[in-house]
Amino acid sequence: MSEKALTDTFPTGFAVSLHNVTKSFIQWQRDNSGKGILRNLIKPEKKVILALSDVTFDIRQGEFVAYAGPNGAGKSTTLKLLSGMLLPTSGEISVLSMSPQKQRRELMSRLGVLFGNRTELWWDHPVIQSFEWKKVVWNIPESVYRRNLEMVTELLDIGGLLKTFARELSLGQRMRADLAMMLLHSPEIILLDEPTLGLDVVAKRQTIEFLKKINREDGVTIIVTSHDMDDLEEMAQRILMISGGKIAYDGDFDGLRGITGNLTRVVVTTENGFVPKLKNAALLSSENGVHEFEIDLAKTSIKALMRLLSEFDGVCDVEIKKAPIEQVIASVYSSWK
Amino acid sequence: MADKITFTRVIKLLGISAKMDLAWFLRDTKYALAIIGADIVSNLSVVSAVFLISARFGGIGGMSVDEVLFMMAYSTLITGIFVMFGSHNNIHISRIIGRGQLEHLFIQPLPINVQLATCSFSPFTGGSNFFVGVVLMIIAERRLGLQVSFGWVLSLAVYLFITMVVIVARSYLVSSLAFYAPVAMEEISYTAVEGTWLLSTFPLSGMPPFVQIPLLTVLPEGLMAWFPSLCLLGRPPLGLSVYYPALYVIILLPITSYIFKRGLSYYVRKGSNRYVPYGFRR
Structure with a gap:
């Protein structure tokens, strides 16, 4: 694999650009036999896993993109690269014409990230307390905070949850509260990893309708991963499919039907x-x-x-x-x- | 452009942590008081044991009963500061690293060090030991008849700061292992720092140098209370300078910083496939 130089940033007109991005991990291999254990002590066996291999794609501002692929295809790795949690092995990444690694702080004030299996809410505090904490940490101006709080409270129907402790919320309620919290600083791009995971029909509908609305009316660029393809088709205009670390399909859903x-x-x-x-x-x-x-x-x-x-x-x-x-x-x- | 980290911004960040701490205290006052009470009793038990031995034998290793009390007051102040600023695993950072929770920090538009320094400030539920330490310090100072000037109080503050830096640097140094082995090293900081905490309240005066020297260098328990207390009392042990703790920090900090940054770099290159929500943002 050729190691390409990582650049600080490459300004583009796109919301997100990945050029020839490769990300590999090393996996330790363990053998349970006596011989294998001894061999591991001297020379541990390693396996290189190619999570992303020479991936290139661009996403325009205001696009709603579904990012799909089987388990272990590299979806979460891509989202982590875009949000500066991981460094690529090689290639160039630009989000809002910034490098997620070198300009993490600047980028985070304009980006929203939500992993469906994690929460950003404070566990032992009411939801509104987490929102106020975010206001201070993100340095959100009072007027913007008030406007966004009002908007998310109405659209996500969380008025009745604001005084509830995060630990007492159901999964669907927690997801809505997390989505609301993510939007308080008016992010221009949001990255969602499995946002409908484990939600019931009603909660799922609320989440999907809300995401479609902020994409349509506020022009927020959304990249979403999910295993629920019907949800993805309903939400997104474009689907990027990844398999074995490579982009296997990039287009609309009807085009995808065509290839089968x-x-x-x-x-x-x-x-x-x-x-x-x-x-x-x-x-x-x-x-x-x-x-x-x-x-x-x-x-x-x-x-x-x-x-x-x-x-x-x-x-x-x-x-x-x-x-x-x-x-x-x-x-x-x-x-x- | 990311906003500048000014003094006012840091105060605001500490302020929101303090506000959340007060909110928790007022919401669950009964439980909060129970925890505070248990915390005080636990810490006083540790320092009382040493103090009672010194009272029974008229001092320990050349330190008078009142000097031992002074050292216990210093130790209690350190415990108080530790609890006030480090109750969310931000000092025992191997837990955050090992549980894959660093990613929560990466998505905040703040430098990681500012986040860690301000995220767990809890003066209301965590300030009790500090308050007890202040009371003990006043009693010890009165009994010893110390001339307390502004300069002396400043020296006390500087020594407390240095001791905290040693604790944090030591924790971050060993916690760097969690970047490479998250599961095995998740508790390494707690084991390394709290596991030897009892030793730090023991007056080392009278011990042979082959015990004292390792405890001031390799395993710096002597810098937790004994050495700084004797410096503040005007007689640093082993013929060392009163600046020794500062020198120790000057050597330890760059080593810790280098090793921790290497670990962090490894983490963002390799990632962590472990995530445990336990203990984060509680």
Whole structure:
């Protein structure tokens, strides 16, 4: 691997730029056998893990980008690099035309970071106390703090939580309070690692709607990772998929469907338990006269499909819908193995 | 551009920590008082044991009963400052490093050292030992008939500061190991600093030099209370200068700084795949 010089910063017009970024880790290998233990004492075995390999991408200001990939693909590593928690092995990183490593303090006053499995709230204090602590530490002007507090209280519906101790919040409430706290200093970019992890349907909806709103109305650039692909599709306009430390796909969700063969779901409702036979289609389920097929529109056009269905007697209803993105992604992940 | 770290900014940061400490004290007053009481009893037990021995035998190793009391007062003041500024693991930093919690500090727009120096200021729940130390110091000073001038009080403040620097530097020096072995070294600071705390309250006067010298160099327990107390009483031991503690700090600080920064650099290059929320922002 070639070691490229790390530069202080390279000003770009983009919110986020990664150029040829590589990040490797060393993993110690342990052998439980007696011989292995002795060998480890003398010469421990090491394995180099390439978390990111020559990754390049740009994100424009105001974009809402989903960052997806299987477990261990390098998603959290990327977010840690962008927020200055880790140094790249080589390559250049620019966030708001600043180097996350060399200009950490300046950047942190304009960046918001939230890891879904961690909290920035003070455990043994009411939520509002954590907010006031943030106001002092981030040196947020009183007027900005008041305006943002009012905004997040209303949009995230946390008015009833402000006096509650962080330790007494449910997971969904805690996530909303953490999101609110992250936005108090008006960050221009926010990095979210699994923000919907473990949330129930209601909490998830509130979080997604809120993120869409601040992206649409305030132009906040958002980069979000999640394993819930339906959530990602609903939130983001663009998806960056990473696999084995490399960017495997960069584009919109429809384009992603295209690379897996334009799979589509067709639900046909029939009378008298009749099951129609469709060419190039797989029957996924059949219950009470409702039959779901998976069909590749690259092989069978909509026109041909409709003509075929019209030839059957007893067809009452036809519904055509996109294949769930979860299935598309699963198919993509499988093809990478 | 990041805002400048001015004196006013530091005071504001200490202020918010103090405000949160007061809020906690007033919200859970019963429990806070129980903790404060237990803290005072625990610390007084340690210093009383040494004081009672000296009272029984009319002093220890050439130090009179009142001089021992003076040393115990100094030790209590140090404990008080330690508790007041270091109750959130910011002094026992191996816990923060080992638990992967440094990343919480990286996302704040403040220098790490400013965060660590101000994040756990707790004058209300942690100030009790300092207050007891002040009372003990006044009693000892009266019994010894010391001429307390502004210069002497300033010397006391400087020695207290130096002792705190030795404690913090020692903790950060051993805590650097946690960058490389987070799980194994998570408690190294507590073990190294608190594990030898009892030794620091023992008057070393009368001990042979082969015991005193290591305790003033390799394992600097003698600098925690014994040596500074004798300097303030005007008779530094072993023929050493009253400036010895300052010299020790001048040597220790750059070594600690170098080793800690190397560890930190290793951490941001290699990262930590361990994260335990326990004990952080409580």
